[in-house]
Amino acid sequence: MKKKSLKWIHVPVNTSVVYNLKVLKDRSLMLKKVRSFFDSKNILEVDCKALQPSPSIDAYIDLIEAPVNKTNIHYLHSSPEYAMKKLLSYGFEDIYQLGHVFRDGEKGKKHAFEFTMIEWYRKNISFDSFIEECIALIHLFIPNLPYEIITYKNLFLKHLKINPHQISLKQLQKICEEKNLLFPTDLTKDDYLNLLLTHLIEPSLPQNTITIICNYPSTQSALAKLKKVDNDLIAERFEIYIGSMELGNGYHELTDSREQKKRFDEQNNIREKLHKKIYEIDNSFLKALDNIFDSYFGIAIGFDRLMMLRHQIDDISKISFN
């Protein structure tokens, strides 16, 4: 018999097990590096409880409920934000938390019900200095990446030639029709803007570059302060991307409890319309905001997504200890 040509011989090599071990060991190393990073800046580690008696209130973040004493509903935190802000009101100044957070219904290549978050707050820092600190943290994972800052408005002008602060719902619907985007029909203006961002803009964000999108529409302010820029009311909120991967969400923190209560009510109104559970407002959190007298910037960054990018793995479940 003739010798078979090498071309036709398949040698199955399973390297994934070995590779996973390498990635997981690196995960431990990076947790340590993140802690050293904050230590070196005199930012104090806190470990607020994951199990909270009061829910955080976001129209689109569903909490995992945990019954305690069989009758009381507690919640696994979706971020340590409220608890950390309470610490700020007690007089803590620069703090970070590195730990697990939980979100119901979020499962996909970039989403998991439980993931690891790096969240920190900085007192009386400028936007520019805070961004530099965020970049330095990202550079622990992926060194030397350049960064760009662009406003939400300029981003939409650049990619879609529309002003997101001025455009009407009708015009947005028309754009989606023209671009042959098969979207649900009962969307709000913010839903459309979000979809245009995820479907058309994110894929064309520059690769191997950190993009910081700032000055979000006031209707997407969440827990950020508002300000006027060129006659547009905008939120001092920013999102960090690497390539098309969303990594973190930061604010110039809102400390006005009345405004915060109003926003919670709005979020709950949206929840009601979506037939979702209305969350009870945590009054002790609102009181805490009244006792924060300094200016704070804060951000939450997904540790797992940074690890995905660091190891070029496209599935979040492959970089976690399971």
Place this chain on the structure above:
Amino acid sequence: MAQAATNEIKPGMKIELDNDPYIVVSNDFVKPGKGQSFNRIRLKNLKSGRVVEKTYKSGDKLDLANVEETQMRLLYTETEDAVFMNDETFDQIHVPLQRIEPVVSWLKEDTLYDVIFYNGEVIDVMPPTFMELKITQTEPGARGDTASGRVLKPAILESGAKVQVPIFVNEEEVIKVDTRTGEYVSRV
């Protein structure tokens, strides 16, 4: 009609949209920042083969298509039809070749195919992933051709499929082929 929510939709499931059957190619969960979450679902029309991408709000429900797959044996082909038989019920069906055009060159009598029905009507026929077929036509491979880097040559198989085979295989030999790609696997 049976339905499935976006988080239950998996690749390979069949759904119905505007009275057409679709197979789910992929389902990606997207959630922008603090916004509403969506599922971007890529769907292939089982009749036309066209792929579309549709975005749903997470939690929305999709209609499942009444699609069934049955293994059937090819009895024979006529000028316009292929005739398949169910080995268990002995039911026979005539399928117009025109409707299953991509698979026509992989039809071999007495072979089991997956026949896909939508609302009782045949919309697709899938050949086995690997088939053993005789080469009916190919040029003899000349020695020395490997030196020039030419290691493949065209061949026509008994079913009519045109594939590339290594130069050392000859007419009348039976080879194993991957029907998904038309690639040569081995001699039999």
